[in-house]
Amino acid sequence: MAGHSQFKNIMHRKGAQDARRARQFAKVIREITVAARSGLPDPASNPRLRAAISAAREVNMPKDTVERAIKKATGAGGGDDYVEVRYEGYGPAGVAVIVEALTDNRNRTASDVRAAFSKYGGSLGETNSVSFMFTRLGVITYPASVASEDEMLEAAIEAGAENVESTAEGHEVTCPVESFFAVRDALETRFGEPASAKFDWRPGTVVTLDEEKARTVLKLIDVLDESDDVQAVYANFDLPDDVAEKLSA
Known part of the structure; x- marks a missing residue:
């Protein structure tokens, strides 16, 4: 019975993970939809869409799913209006x-x-x-391997960020909301695509x-x-x- 119980627990956990993944995809697709409609469908010319696509990569969304979401959002039908x-x-x-x-x-x-x-x-x-009671911030993270603490701090200050916290795991760059896309793009030019780039409410x-x-x-x-x-x-x-x-x- 122990083995059967363990199998059931594994299946339950897998089911929960699958459900969570489906919810993550649904949330990202909504953001892609809104972002694509708020500007051009080209990520290079639409910072919010570029951020949404980055979020899609974080949850391992297939590229064709992202492209379908953009196409649907900007097509004649337009899909749901959020x-x-x-x-x-x-x-x-x-x-x-x-x-x-x-x-x-x-x-x-x-x-x-x-x-x-x-x-x-x-x-x-x-x-x-x-x-x-919260502060709205832009938060950009990189693995520790991309740069030293000093290199990241220097680059972040030049880009217009407010603060950098570096640990053995990685670097977290915070900036005002209004300069988020400029800071992210400047850091991406120097260090490549960040591990994550999003807005956050910090208490x-x-x-x-x-x-x-x-x-x-x-x-x-x-x-x-x-x-x-x-x-x-x-x-x-x-x-x-x-x-x-x-x-x-």
Whole structure:
């Protein structure tokens, strides 16, 4: 029975991974659709589309899938029409949460997000009700092997970045939103394509959670992230090392 149980666990895990991969693809395709319609279908002339294609590579989306998404978005039919929406609220333990979505039905998405907050003891607020506690940044990362700490810092400053954090694993460059594409392109010219390049909400203050509260907050984030409409979820919580170890066990 142990072997049978193990097999079932493996199949369940594979099923969960496949479902996650499908959701990642769906989210990236929505971003490609919006990006392609917001400018030219040529990535060289459309910075947002170039970023969306980079995100597609991060999740190993096949090139022909990307090309089909661009073609569909810019074709005569145009496909689905998505709008960008941001939701803000408080989750369990007073954790501030920002939800970014691309939706073709605002009412459906708002209802789903509100239901998730309510189910896990949170409450949805007005726009800007929690975002003042975060800073919106452009974040560009490279593996450590592409440059030394000094080389990356020098290049980032010249490109217009605000900060660089280098570790044994890699370099993280942060910059103002308005200079994100210029900084990314300058670094790409010098070091090649980054490991990732995206916008992020960074909290100014964080709420430290115990194991019980952490489980509830993470359940809320998982439920939100499972929505096809939700592109990204940000929250201002921190987990002590012992709590993180228990949750990952």
